[in-house]
Amino acid sequence: MRHRDEHKQQALLEATLTEVSEHGFAVTSVARIAKAAGMSPGTVYLYYRDKEALLEATFMEVARRIIDVAIEAFSAPLSSEASQSSEAFQPSDAPDYIVSLEMMMSQASSEETLGAATHQLKSALGRVWQALVSLGHREPALFRFHDQFLHSSHMHESLKIANQEKAAVLLDAFAMGKQSGILKQIDLVLIEIFLFRTIYSLLQGEGCQIPPISDESFDQAFEMAWDAIAQRP
Amino acid sequence: MRHRDEHKQQALLEATLTEVSEHGFAVTSVARIAKAAGMSPGTVYLYYRDKEALLEATFMEVARRIIDVAIEAFSAPLSSEASQSSEAFQPSDAPDYIVSLEMMMSQASSEETLGAATHQLKSALGRVWQALVSLGHREPALFRFHDQFLHSSHMHESLKIANQEKAAVLLDAFAMGKQSGILKQIDLVLIEIFLFRTIYSLLQGEGCQIPPISDESFDQAFEMAWDAIAQRP
Secondary structure (H helix, E strand, O other): OOOOOOHHHHHHHHHHHHHHHOOOOOOOOHHHHHHHHHHHHHHHHOOOOOOOHHHHHHHHHHHHHHHHHHHHHOOOOOOOOOOOOOOOOOOOOHHHHHHHHHHHHHHOHHHHHHHHHHHHHHHHHHHHHHHHHHHHHHHHHHHHHHHHOOOOOOHHHHEEEEEHHHHHHHHHHHHHHOOOOOOOOOOOHHHHHHHHHHHHHHHHHHHHHOOOOOOHHHHHHHHHHHHHHHHOO | OOOHHHHHHHHHHHHHHHHHHOOOOOOOOHHHHHHHHHHHHHHHHHOOOOOOHHHHHHHHHHHHHHHHHHHHHOOOOOOOOOOOOOOOOHHHHOOOHHHHHHHHHOOOOOOHHHHHHHHHHHHHHHHHHHHHHHHHHHHHHHHHHHHHHHHOOOOOOHHHHHHHHHHHHHHHHHHHHHHHHOOOOOOOOHHHHHHHHHHHHHHHHHHHOOOOOOHHHHHHHHHHHHHHHEOOO
């Protein structure tokens, strides 16, 4: 068997990401991806058995990057310099901050402690929002690919479960937020739509809106998303 | 010049809608649309000078249907039997109901009158929400096409302005809602994203979510959308 090269594998995922987000699934063939990555179709098959496997691997890589950025922002209440780099960050770490936020939520009984826990959860989700908006500005193809794949026939339950495991820290916080009465009693899919898919709508609209969507609107949009998911006071 | 037939023209728009929403813009050629509509490519060019003109006409037809349904629901506080049919309905009619809602909003000064105007506007937007969800269930291709076109290079400022004119009744209500302090001081694009694009996200998620999105979630989603756009009490 020929030597497999990690750089080539990464180049393949990047080429798939670019090709699919620009041209869609239908016209993106293995031959086209190979050409974009500067290799022969034969080389592609050394790494992935078919187009389907290549698309799935790209989706999982894209989802990993989005989830890592979200969890890092959620877990890092201090300055960004103090936080660990995305590379080294392990979502399973559950830093002290998260442990204390979860304790605050679970013990919130009086109006005062509930208010403090609400404030903490809102701040943490606000950081996630900002971090995802920045990520979307830096790498617009990421969200485009993610959205396309999520609503295609390529999406499978097993991929969803794998991603939910990676995002467990966030999902736990949502569950505790609901339990403690900070968040509305709503299905996770509604939190996803109002808190995360609205970011994608904003980013998507940015390119084609005249005038372009302002920074102020991005800030207001987080407040709107929060009002959508939080219990009314 | 050969005879132009309104049924054929309509069949062409329907075929474009179906082909694009199923396969995307990139692979949808005039030849493919012609075949789906059961006519020769030559016949297509009797009606539309090129693919671009055909796509634009389809978009305007799709937008017209969505806007008509929205405005009819917004304008019809009585039972649906009492309302006019979609076919006969003229958005420019501005029925008595809208005139009185606008008067309520413009004159809302005391806490009581503001509360009543808020209730009326929320009810009217709730009917719009329900009507659009029903439309999406009946004709899923409509929203898929609309979303794809809106974020493609085919979208132009002139098309947007034409649609805003058709939706004037709704846009006026949003403007007055902001003026009277019922709605947040936010850009129209944020109202669109939280009130309308969330419907598309729900419909899109319905096909691929396991378990499927419940009716209860659809109802809760309107409350969330309202909380997002309305001033906090």
